[in-house]
Amino acid sequence: MYNVAIVGSTGNVGRKFLEILEERNFPIKNLYLFASQRSAGSYLEFKGQKYIVENTCEENIKNKKIDIALFSAGGDTSLKFAPIFSSYGAVVIDNSSAWRMDKNVPLVVSEVNPEDLKNHNGIIANPNCSTIQAMVPLKALLDKYGIKRVVYSTYQAVSGAGMQGIADLEDGLNGVAPKKFPYPIAGNCLPHIDVFLDNGYTKEEEKMINETRKILHDENLRITATTVRVPVLNSHSESINVELNNPFEIEDIFTLFENTPGLTVYDNVSELKYPTPLEVSGKDDVYVGRIRRDFSIDNGLNLWVVADNIRKGAALNAVQIAEVLINNNWL
Template structure:
């Protein structure tokens, strides 16, 4: 088996460390591994398999070596500056930030949904927003079968989606200490405010879900609205998704389609109190779907509840899966 030279940018962060763990778990074929971070974390050590690696400070010459794939998870400003540098030197960048997601020439990929888009890359492949990833995995097979007309997203997003500072704010709040990161206490609260507000009254997180869903499903005529909410849960995002179709459906057939679709675990036995939970999805790579029922206010619609680990499938695992798909498609 051919092995590849891999770089992880942002290797000491929450997602970066998870990327390394998943590369190890999935036995990704690595020849040489390079780990990069900011000056603050440079010089620290990271254990990968049975070897210790020293974290290097990311700089403009970091990619002046034989690197095949670089997985970026260091924020939009770092990606904006360094991803084009890496791509210009022949590295394929898989970027976890929002910097390139809506660029026309950059594929926005969830392998279970639009893997073939990978081959259209020009050196950069974008990893979608965590909330979008878990939603489109459930939406794609339904769109293929029933043709989606409208989507209403309502999300319940864990503090780990904000990184270490969000987790710390919840920990402090639960210990009756003051908050420092969110605009209001997150403990015992729900904040309808993720990212900054835009001129149309939506937050950037809401607009990301709207725009990214259209791009991934390759349907820019879809009608989509969203409300994204931060909740006092440490990990795993939950979503209430209302979908209206052009075609009618049989509910049991629709559930069977979801059950047999890649990346999905159907957890839909309300009579036995079985439905997707954050505690069930935590540490898992699958997307859990349940509470599936007709929306009786429209001719052809459903409500469903979707839960996934936002650090794994919503970020790190999806990035590694893109890398796996990339090496499969370029063989």
């Protein structure tokens, strides 16, 4: 049994942590909930019991003997407090972008590169939600065929922008001006997630490119991305175009994916079966459909990949990382 802390416990992902820990009967001895001073003193329920939310500060951390700390409280909080938790013996699994590209911090999708966890130094990074779902099919393709190039086009739900993103969609449907997004999201698509960089890409696009290379251990992999916010409440969708190194039969791609842990093939065009955000919301697996050859290039493949961004794209993957650590005695 383990002492578990959740930092950012009152947010979307923090609450999802609690839900998933209960569903999976995670071996918890003591549970500690942390959030900002603003939320301190409130209560959250876990397994029928109410737990008080504490302010995130060293004084409240140091005597608890925490084994695992699940973070979803933003980059600044992670940069400040992840080392503090780690210094008191906890293994931090962080959902922000703060540590992802640190060469000393493993960046892990549980089904894809769990072996990278073995040599952690007390802090582990959870990838970006849009990256996580892409990695599950891409790793299977990489191992069997090799990958030459990847083109990402994403259709990302407003829940990925937190409570304010959800509020903007709900308010916009009633004609209220947005507060989170620069333009109305209701009835609209915004090709703009995170800030713009000097090279014309957004930070979200750069995250997908750099994180993919790190997770797949190929710094020279050719990748480009366009990330778009769409008026969908939950679950991200992605059109992924892949150029493989070696020839393939489309039937073999189906078989490969059907045998890939964490991946559900949902693809039968004669029955109009393909993954949608509504269909996939609340599911653990990454769903793939519209599997077809790209006839414009040699060894080209098109995929439609959908996953619950708050679940698999954030909270579930972090909990699965914790389970891998426990099962392999890597804490």
